[in-house]
Amino acid sequence: MTSVVELELVVNGLVMGSIIALGAMGLTLLYGNLKFAHIAHGDFMTIAAYLVLFIISVPLSNIGLKAIGLGPFTFGYPLLVALPFAVLIAAFAAVLLDLGVYRRLRNRGSGTVVMAMASLGVAIALRGLVQIIWGGDIQQYPRMSKLFFKLPMDVRIPPDALFIAGIALVVTISLHLLLTKTKIGKAMRATADNVDLARVTGINTEIVILWTWVIGAGLAAVAGVLLAVFQAQLLPIMGWKFLIPLFSAVILGGIGNPYGAFWGAMIVGVSAEVATQWINPSYKPAIAFAILIVVLLLRPRGIFGVRD
Amino acid sequence: MIDLLGIVDYGVGWAVVAGIYAVFTLGLNVHWGFTGLFNIGIAGFFAIGAYTSALLTTPSPDTALFEDFVFGGDLPSRLGVLNLGIDLWFVIALLAAATACGIIAFAIGFLTIRLKEDYLAITTLGIAETIRLVFLNEGWLANGSRGLYNIPKYLGGLVHPEHYNYLYLIVVLLVLGFLYIAVSRAINSPWGRVLKAIREDEMTAQASGKNVALFKLQAFVVGACIMGVGGALYAHNIRFVSPITFDPLMATFVIWAMLMVGGSGNNKGAILGSFIVWGIWAGTQFLPGFLSDPNIRLLMIGVLIVGVMLFKPGGILGEERRFSNRVT
Amino acid sequence: MSVLEINDVTAGYGDAAILRGVSATVNSGELVTVIGPNGSGKSTLMKTVLGLLTPTDGQILFENESIVGNSPETIVRKGISYVPQSSNVFPSLTIRENLEMGAFLRQGDSGPRISEILDLFPDLHGKQKETAGRLSGGQRQMLALARALMLDPNLLLLDEPTAGLAPMMIDSVFERVKEINDSGIAIMLVEQNAKDALSISDRAYVLAAGQNQLEGKGEELLHDPEVARLYLGG
Numbered sequence: 022m023t024s025v026v027e028l029e030l031v032v033n034g035l036v037m038g039s040i041i042a043l044g045a046m047g048l049t050l051l052y053g054n055l056k057f058a059h060i061a062h063g064d065f066m067t068i069a070a071y072l073v074l075f076i077i078s079v080p081l082s083n084i085g086l087k088a089i090g091l092g093p094f095t096f097g098y099p100l101l102v103a104l105p106f107a108v109l110i111a112a113f114a115a116v117l118l119d120l121g122v123y124r125r126l127r128n129r130g131s132g133t134v135v136m137a138m139a140s141l142g143v144a145i146a147l148r149g150l151v152q153i154i155w156g157g158d159i160q161q162y163p164r165m166s167k168l169f170f171k172l173p174m175d176v177r178i179p180p181d182a183l184f185i186a187g188i189a190l191v192v193t194i195s196l197h198l199l200l201t202k203t204k205i206g207k208a209m210r211a212t213a214d215n216v217d218l219a220r221v222t223g224i225n226t227e228i229v230i231l232w233t234w235v236i237g238a239g240l241a242a243v244a245g246v247l248l249a250v251f252q253a254q255l256l257p258i259m260g261w262k263f264l265i266p267l268f269s270a271v272i273l274g275g276i277g278n279p280y281g282a283f284w285g286a287m288i289v290g291v292s293a294e295v296a297t298q299w300i301n302p303s304y305k306p307a308i309a310f311a312i313l314i315v316v317l318l319l320r321p322r323g324i325f326g327v328r329d
Numbered sequence: 330m331i332d333l334l335g336i337v338d339y340g341v342g343w344a345v346v347a348g349i350y351a352v353f354t355l356g357l358n359v360h361w362g363f364t365g366l367f368n369i370g371i372a373g374f375f376a377i378g379a380y381t382s383a384l385l386t387t388p389s390p391d392t393a394l395f396e397d398f399v400f401g402g403d404l405p406s407r408l409g410v411l412n413l414g415i416d417l418w419f420v421i422a423l424l425a426a427a428t429a430c431g432i433i434a435f436a437i438g439f440l441t442i443r444l445k446e447d448y449l450a451i452t453t454l455g456i457a458e459t460i461r462l463v464f465l466n467e468g469w470l471a472n473g474s475r476g477l478y479n480i481p482k483y484l485g486g487l488v489h490p491e492h493y494n495y496l497y498l499i500v501v502l503l504v505l506g507f508l509y510i511a512v513s514r515a516i517n518s519p520w521g522r523v524l525k526a527i528r529e530d531e532m533t534a535q536a537s538g539k540n541v542a543l544f545k546l547q548a549f550v551v552g553a554c555i556m557g558v559g560g561a562l563y564a565h566n567i568r569f570v571s572p573i574t575f576d577p578l579m580a581t582f583v584i585w586a587m588l589m590v591g592g593s594g595n596n597k598g599a600i601l602g603s604f605i606v607w608g609i610w611a612g613t614q615f616l617p618g619f620l621s622d623p624n625i626r627l628l629m630i631g632v633l634i635v636g637v638m639l640f641k642p643g644g645i646l647g648e649e650r651r652f653s654n655r656v657t
Numbered sequence: 658m659s660v661l662e663i664n665d666v667t668a669g670y671g672d673a674a675i676l677r678g679v680s681a682t683v684n685s686g687e688l689v690t691v692i693g694p695n696g697s698g699k700s701t702l703m704k705t706v707l708g709l710l711t712p713t714d715g716q717i718l719f720e721n722e723s724i725v726g727n728s729p730e731t732i733v734r735k736g737i738s739y740v741p742q743s744s745n746v747f748p749s750l751t752i753r754e755n756l757e758m759g760a761f762l763r764q765g766d767s768g769p770r771i772s773e774i775l776d777l778f779p780d781l782h783g784k785q786k787e788t789a790g791r792l793s794g795g796q797r798q799m800l801a802l803a804r805a806l807m808l809d810p811n812l813l814l815l816d817e818p819t820a821g822l823a824p825m826m827i828d829s830v831f832e833r834v835k836e837i838n839d840s841g842i843a844i845m846l847v848e849q850n851a852k853d854a855l856s857i858s859d860r861a862y863v864l865a866a867g868q869n870q871l872e873g874k875g876e877e878l879l880h881d882p883e884v885a886r887l888y889l890g891g
């Protein structure tokens with residue numbers, strides 16, 4: 022007999038999983054196409070979350086858009102207005118970074134670890150930027166408390182969680198359509214499969230890489246904002262801390278495979294929540310890490326890895 | 330005259346920290362500079378080294394106040410070695426710190442060193458966070474978030490507390506000098522040459538019959554032991570450790586910046602980089618206006634790493650060239 | 658008229674030259690085979706032609722125009738398609754998607770061209786929605802060939818298309834290669850199965866240690882006693 026508490030943990034885990042999924046799907050595409058671990062991925066989430074905070078609290082607030090508590094949710098529609106801007110800025114920044122940093126290293130023939138190292142530098146700089154502009158203290162989006170929803174079987178869930186799951190679903194489906202229906206999307210999957218073959222087939226891998234940045238950073242931006250909504254707080258270190266679940270999901274799903282990353286994220290999200298039944302909840306990141314280690318040992322190519 | 334003394338005192342305190350960082354940078358050089366192991370969880374080894382030494386030497390806090398803390402080490406009084414004339418406990422604690430890091434590194438490395446190189450980065454990141462969580466949550470082990478304080482000074486009875494930094498600087502430089510010689514010798518030995526060969530071209534090293542995984546594991550353990558020594562030196566300098574001490578910035582990123590700036594693959598560069606970056610770090614405090622904002626340093630460290638990779642991949646000194654350049 | 662002209666090319670990885678002054682020509686409509694022992698530089702020659710390696714010396718002309726220093730993408734755009742020896746399909750893409758990627762440089766709808774190509778490879782016809790990773794080795798080679806034809810190239814570079822295949826499959830790959838060549842596409846073929854390759858070739862080159870050893874008509878080399886002893890297994 023499953024208790025209500027356990028069900029609530031599972032539901033929470035699925036919501037957390039969908040946030041992880043948004044980050045991990047972009048991260049795995051980047052990993053697959055650029056062949057290095059993009060360590061600044063978490064800090065892209067952070068900076069996007071803060072950008073939304075800025076857009077809500079300065080320009081939108083100045084023109085009188087200060088609403089909070091849209092429908093059943095804690096936040097107001099200004100957040101929805103700000104989100105696309107944050108996504109665009111993050112995508113633009115990622116493209117600039119590729120042109121200024123990663124492409125130069127790529128053209129020099131730098132190895133995967135050197136590229137990852139550079140992204141570590143970017144991660145540190147991004148976090149520095151966040152702390153310089155917004156300080157190190159906990160911040161919040163303007164919000165008002167709302168009653169929890171009651172789902173069937175007495176499961177209680179914050180309404181924001183439904184919003185998060187809904188956005189994650191829409192974005193995931195859009196990504197799926199992009200990857201399977203558009204030429205650039207298919208080229209992205211092809212490049213993730215085999216960069217060398219993609220090049221000799223005539224695929225312009227540099228263009229593919231730029232699109233991968235746009236999508237990867239855009240997805241990270243959405244994930245960052247949703248994480249800030251779900252946790253009802255923003256912290257400069259929030260994205261860095263998220264790296265462990267992100268990479269766990271990516272490796273679980275097989276590097277370069279966004280579908281695998283999606284399911285990997287759900288597994289990581291749910292197991293970390295459910296494990297809090299027995300383990301001190303502050304060990305959640307360690308649980309994601311433990312899953313990662315087990316997968317690395319048993320199936321280094323991931324659970325959903327493709328045979329080459 | 331008094332001002333001058335004050336400046337010298339400040340300088341000595343600064344040099345102690347720079348020297349301790351140089352120990353970490355040497356350890357990282359064994360990992361990254363010589364073997365190509367991408368460790369972004371230095372903070373984990375930093376913490377293990379610092380806590381091990383602190384636990385072994387620090388008297389338990391008042392149990393009436395901290396009832397969940399039961400581990401309390403205080404090796405010196407238990408062994409009765411306080412009066413040995415020389416503070417032997419310090420050497421033992423230092424060795425224990427190195428050993429503890431070595432054991433942890435062996436366990437991690439044994440499990441993951443065979444995997445793709447950048448997996449190690451993610452693994453070390455996870456280990457560092459897990460270690461931090463353990464020290465934070467397990468109050469019985471190391472007093473949780475309140476941390477350990479009153480960590481004893483090495484040879485603290487010998488000199489007046491005001492001048493203690495001078496003595497400790499000598500201790501740090503002796504340890505650093507010993508490690509520098511040891512690492513340099515090891516790297517120029519046949520063992521070190523195999524490490525470099527692995528870093529340059531793992532396939533070829535494998536093909537020529539070297540047990541690549543074993544060599545990598547050895548390098549990982551050795552580097553981690555050195556980091557453990559650094560952690561212990563740090564704990565006895567600051568005399569307080571808590572989980573907050575080991576945030577990624579101060580305990581991982583700064584060390585990376587030091588190695589990159591000085592020149593990875595070069596032990597002199599590692600030490601030079603530590604003093605330069607720590608100099609910039611300390612110097613920015615005296616900058617006017619918003620430039621003295623500590624967060625500027627975070628940005629600076631990041632930009633420094635990226636800048637070095639782009640424009641001076643070898644760092645200031647570059648690698649002592651016996652093999653081809655690692656970045657290009 | 659020559660489609661491809663390789664003049665005295667030196668190329669390799671880093672400081673190590675693998676090709677040391679290799680020359681070869683492919684005339685329009687010809688099927689030219691390059692044979693030689695392992696490490697003789699056959700595959701390196703193809704990679705150099707395609708721009709994956711830049712020669713340190715020598716000339717490469719495609720349709721009388723130098724292509725040295727061009728990116729692989731540019732070279733493919735000019736009309737050379739290449740099938741690498743292994744990992745030559747995108748395993749997580751469907752067969753149809755693999756073919757679409759073959760036509761990446763084409764503007765507009767690739768549907769009609771895919772139908773044309775699939776008519777040449779009836780085995781693949783019914784499996785368009787299957788992922789390429791599930792195909793057998795022989796089917797993969799067929800798909801790789803099919804993909805390379807999507808851009809309607811003037812020259813096809815094939816790197817050991819029969820490596821690791823069962824004898825039955827080898828025959829049908831060679832058959833297909835011959836058919837493609839008969840349709841007017843010039844082919845440069847690198848092969849270990851020298852006997853079969855020579856028997857369908859117009860001309861052939863023998864490479865050893867990165868240098869030209871012999872060249873001649875396919876049939877001639879097939880009956881050359883020295884070639885037979887060294888490369889055809891007696």
